[in-house]
Amino acid sequence: MQTENMDMGGPGGGQVNSRWNPTQEQISMLESLYKQGIRTPSADQIQQITSRLKDYGHIEGKNVFYWFQNHKARQRQKQKQESLAYINRYLHKPHQPVFARPCPNGVVCGSYYLPQSDLGFYPQYPKVLLPSGFKRRPWSEKIDKARAYAFTDRKQQGANAINSKCYGNYQETLPLFPLHPTGILQGRAESVCSLGSNISAEDSIATTTTPSSSSENTIGI
């Protein structure tokens, strides 16, 4: 497609590119993770993902963060449209024996939404998503407040360290991603907790070109 996604990480060249242009591999992997149920990765997760994807081209945490934001949102709106079309098609072709059997469970057919732990695994796709906006998950617990979000940048200084709160609920860090490079899709699992641990601090202090130009503009208070 395009040449090779020349980035600005190179030593000599000035910063030329503007926005991240993911490689096909990166996209595939991100989609894979998405399919696995990841929607709003935590800060840690973003770090990990970023590290991994760095093997396939330039990428930053904020890119991962944005990707999930956008993908989730656009997936949602796509589905919304589909549902809408479906409904319309249905309404225009009346007299369809609407007798859809009373729904195996007790839930009302249509307009339901799964609690979607959002940070965990999804039961997988569907989830009809009706036209208008409905309430979202009831914020069941306090689940990892230190959300990814936040990513993006930080120019100078690595000074922050958001207390990884985790208000004493659940584990220290949620169990996640039992999947491995083998590509074997495993089904659901409520708390598989695979303590694999193979992050291998890769981008440890890769803060390239920290020009320490911290003295530039001043704030007057």
Place this chain on the structure above:
Amino acid sequence: MQTENMDMGGPGGGQVNSRWNPTQEQISMLESLYKQGIRTPSADQIQQITSRLKDYGHIEGKNVFYWFQNHKARQRQKQKQESLAYINRYLHKPHQPVFARPCPNGVVCGSYYLPQSDLGFYPQYPKVLLPSGFKRRPWSEKIDKARAYAFTDRKQQGANAINSKCYGNYQETLPLFPLHPTGILQGRAESVCSLGSNISAEDSIATTTTPSSSSENTIGI
């Protein structure tokens, strides 16, 4: 107000607090900056502000970021309400010669909005803000793409370093805040460029309690 805003930075105590509780001084300063026209501080600005405010109590970049977000939004909605009330009061007192002169330019009268450079100085408050949502500034230039935003956290590793892009346009870092503690309001200025520089890396590596528990969950791709 409250005891002393006990934070989790202390050596012994575990992380107890939940949300930032700004001191009166911090609030005053933030409001001061807001009055000076700051609305969406850049990453650098947030860093600077944070550093300054740290003298008056615990605070993080994300707190500053959120504060401006919220303050801006709530200021806006407050004004919206006021404008609405104003308009309503007007509509209920009809026969008001609505003949607003045909507008000097060719634009339609009403529903105007100031370009508001947003990252620079504001002409100061008002700016009627009509009830419904209207278009916003035309993104006149490319101004500092690496927006503040982003703040919040980053748990472990200081690995990122957002290339402070600035696509070759303008200066390296935009000239900002020529204001000094004196409080002298100066008018507009397109590029004042006050190279004051007195950040004094304060929170350099204050990343307390980095448990390096980086090995916990793994990502399977």
Place this chain on the structure above:
DNA sequence: GCAAATTAATGATTTATTCAAG
């Protein structure tokens, strides 16, 4: 074929809502 002109995708920001601590 190919380069300018359009259009479609999608990365990056900003704004609006919502949740919940105090």
Place this chain on the structure above:
DNA sequence: CTTGAATAAATCATTAATTTGC
């Protein structure tokens, strides 16, 4: 009830596809 925090929705802006005239 105020407001810090977090997420979703709406936009903006840039890059890739695709089309069009030559």
